[in-house]
Amino acid sequence: MTDTNTQTEADIKSLSDELKQLRAEFAKIAQLLESAARHAGDEATQVAREAGERAWGEVKSRADGLARRIEEKPVSSTAWAFGIGIAVGLMFRRS
Secondary structure (H helix, E strand, O other), X not given: OHHHHHHHHHHHHHHHHHHHHHHHHHHHHHHHHHHXXXXXXXXXXXXXXXXXXXXXXXXXXXXXXXXXXXXXXXXXHHHHHHHHHHHHHHHHHHO
């Protein structure tokens, strides 16, 4: 009977050691996943920031171009603005 108890104790010890190894490996995997998620978030933030900067540059460039055209042809620009205002006013009046 002592052989059976000794064997059972050895099996339990072996299982316990394997469980400790599994826990350690799961902890490493969790750390790797956390690190990967953090880096993916940082990368997504950087991509979004760059896209925002490009969009802002485009909007600023178009606004500057429009301002130059208005300065070059103020009478024509005023007539266009007046016409657009009339059209928008008519659209809302009918609704």
